[in-house]
Amino acid sequence: MALAGLTDRGARLAERWWLWPLALWLVSRLVSTAFLGAFAGVQGRSFWTPAGPGLLDYSTMWDAHWYYIVAMSGYPAELPLDDDGHVGENAWAFMPVYPMLARAIMALGLSWDAAAVLLSVAASAAFALVAYRLLQEIAPGRERFALALVLLSPVAPVLQLGYAESLFLLLLSGALLAWRLRAWEWLWVLVPIMSLTRPGGLAFALALGLWFLVRWARERDAFPPRERWMLVGLGAWSALWGFGWLIACTVVTGSIDSYLETELSWRSAYIGRQELVPFTPWPIGLEWWFGPWWPVWLVGIVAAAVALLAGPWASGVALEGRLWTIAYLVYLAAVWFPQSSTWRLLLPIFPAAAIVAALRPGWARALVLAASIALQPVWIWFCWHHIAPDWSVP
Known part of the structure; x- marks a missing residue:
């Protein structure tokens, strides 16, 4: 009888699996x-807000203003040029x-600030649910701590700011879960939307390609031809949408260089105008930050990534989660110029939190989680809080 009661209680708890991720999300x-x-209470007057702004105003500074411009005015057919003609x-x-989507929510009578924050908050709650299910699939037994580490990470405040991170993470976690469950039909839908929310299509295509190669090498005879062609098609689909926004920008502006030149304009404040050569931004950036010591930093960063993903503690995470993390890090290595926004751009490797969840003993995990929470105000102060002149963008 007692055993039957425990079994029934376990079944009821399993049916209410969503309680834990939602409770964690709320906290x-x-x-x-x-x-x-x-921090809003001590924010001085800035380009975006008056002194001591309300929480909504404070939550829609920096790039949230660009999203506002897009929502209200769309995209320019003629690109602005600086004094040098770039x-x-x-x-x-x-x-x-x-x-x-934020513009659509404004139809409910909400201001831009309220609509943008509402969208981010709602997407973060949905992300908590989908990510929890994903983590259950790729790292059973580690899902609770892993999700806690993601939702309470140093950059977690961005999940409720007027940025696209929450929505992108929701779509990404859905795509990764569909991949894990072999629900291929969902990937045909999710990949285009995800790729037009934040860059990620090329990294996803690379992850699928790596998975194809691994399966071909390990289980060629048990790798059905239909699934092979499905992966080839989905990889091509992801790659196409990875270039989709560049293509759209080219069509509207009439210049094939318009999107890349737009992206390069943001890093020109650091290193001047340079061409994008894949895998050179990190050496260039680290040299700008650390001078002749940049090779030491580069070796240290690569070694840390390899240690995280190739150590024995990573074996408890399913291949899909590890391959996505590798693919996304390779993508960042190829195109991203390292600066203060790098911390935010690391959020998509959230499946790697399941690797950290393997830490033993328990006090070590508690220490990591406490450090993550303690670093939230540090991130807000250095990256979000604005004190002119401010080069540490979020």
Whole structure:
């Protein structure tokens, strides 16, 4: 009887699996809101806000203003040029799904600030649910701590700001879960939307390609031809949408260089105008930051990534989660110029939190989680809070 009672109780808890991720999400948002509210109270007058702005105004600074421009005005057909004739910063650097959805929410009578924050908060709650299911699939037994580490990470406040991160993470976690469950039909739908929310299509195509190669090498005879062709098709589909926004920008502006030149305009404040040569931005950036010591930093960063993903603790995470993390890091290595936004751009490797969840003993995990929470106000202060002149963009 007692055993039957425990079994029934376990079944009821399994049916209500969503309680844990939603409770964790609520706690995490209360923590981040408290930090953001405290900093809003001491924010001076800035380009975006008056002194001591309300929480909504404070939550829609920086690039949230570009999303506002996209929502209200769309994209320019003629690109702005700086004094040297180079393409200047413009709205094409910001993809359309997030601002268009926020604009649709404004139809409920909400202001832009309220609509943008509401969208981010709602997407973060949905992300908590889908990510929890994904983590259950790729790292059973580690899902609770892994999700806690993601939702309470140093950059977790961005999940409720006027940025596209929450929505992108929701779509990404859905795509990864569909991949894990072999629900291929969902990937045909999710990949285009995800790729027009934030850049990710090329990394996803690479992840699928790596998985194809691994399966071909390990289980060629048990790798059905139909599934092979499905992966080839989905990889090509992801790659196409990875270039989709560049193609759209080219069609509207009439210049094939317009999107890349737009993106390069943001890093020109650091290193001047340079061409994008894959895998050179990190050496160039690290040299700008650390001078002749840059090779030491580069070796250290690569060694840390390899240690995280190739160590024995990573074996408890399913191949899909590890391959996505590798593919996304390779993508960043190829195109990203390292600066203060790098911390935010690491959020998509959230499946790697399941690797950290293997830490033993328990006090070590508690220490990591406490450090993550303690670093939230540090991130807000250095990256979000604005004190002119401010080069540490979020």
